[in-house]
Amino acid sequence: NAGVTQTPKFQVLKTGQSMTLQCAQDMNHEYMSWYRQDPGMGLRLIHYSVGAGITDQGEVPNGYNVSRSTTEDFPLRLLSAAPSQTSVYFCASSYSTMTLEDTQYFGPGTRLTVL
Amino acid sequence: DAKTTQPPSMDCAEGRAANLPCNHSTISGNEYVYWYRQIHSQGPQYIIHGLKNNETNEMASLIITEDRKSSTLILPHATLRDTAVYYCIVRVFSNSGYALNFGKGTSLLVTP
Numbered sequence: 001n002a003g004v005t006q007t008p009k010f011q012v013l014k015t016g017q018s019m020t021l022q023c024a025q026d027m028n029h030e031y032m033s034w035y036r037q038d039p040g041m042g043l044r045l046i047h048y049s050v051g052a053g054i055t056d057q058g059e060v061p062n063g064y065n066v067s068r069s070t071t072e073d074f075p076l077r078l079l080s081a082a083p084s085q086t087s088v089y090f091c092a093s094s095y096s097t098m099t100l101e102d103t104q105y106f107g108p109g110t111r112l113t114v115l
Numbered sequence: 116d117a118k119t120t121q122p123p124s125m126d127c128a129e130g131r132a133a134n135l136p137c138n139h140s141t142i143s144g145n146e147y148v149y150w151y152r153q154i155h156s157q158g159p160q161y162i163i164h165g166l167k168n169n170e171t172n173e174m175a176s177l178i179i180t181e182d183r184k185s186s187t188l189i190l191p192h193a194t195l196r197d198t199a200v201y202y203c204i205v206r207v208f209s210n211s212g213y214a215l216n217f218g219k220g221t222s223l224l225v226t227p
Contacts, residue, residue, distance in 0.1 A: 042217030106158030
């Protein structure tokens with residue numbers, strides 16, 4: 001298993017540009033999520049999905065869109081990039097988040113800089 | 116919601132045991148304690164989790180007090196590669212299911 005994969009590893013955008021961060025998992029996990037991590041901070045939840053066709057907002061959803069058309073993929077779209085979105089983005093997946101005992105697995109991250 | 120408290124930083128000599136404490140005094144009876152670590156901005160890595168009993172796996176041991184208000188993660192023979200930020204997390208139910216609430220964790224420095 002490749003686990004959770006993310007592309008690209010690094011990205012530089014100009015203010016106002018749009019782009020999509022890709023996330024894929026091959027573990028047949030129901031739950032997938034996106035976090036952002038700013039320097040010196042913990043991870044904050046952006047959006048999550050409990051299955052194909054179902055998405056919802058996390059703690060910091062503004063400026064981001066998601067969709068989940070397949071179990072494997074969960075792309076994160078920046079509609080109009082802003083410098084405040086400069087961060088490291090992590091995708092995670094787990095078998096199911098609706099149980100107290102469930103382990104999340106994280107991808108390697110995408111480092112995004114918005115100029 | 117159960118909240119965790121960890122020291123911001125700790126040092127440990129290579130080859131010695133690293134004992135990382137965590138307080139979670141408001142934990143509920145059915146909430147698990149999870150430990151993750153993050154090595155130099157890589158994706159967080161799962162280490163271990165437990166409910167009541169002490170747990171051990173190939174990476175670490177988890178000691179949970181009888182009243183469940185605190186726990187200790189033990190890395191039995193720390194190596195330089197164990198230098199990382201360690202997060203103690205109690206899973207709490209929110210609108211996004213049983214979310215992982217990452218705080219600032221403990222920055223562990225393993226020295227030669």
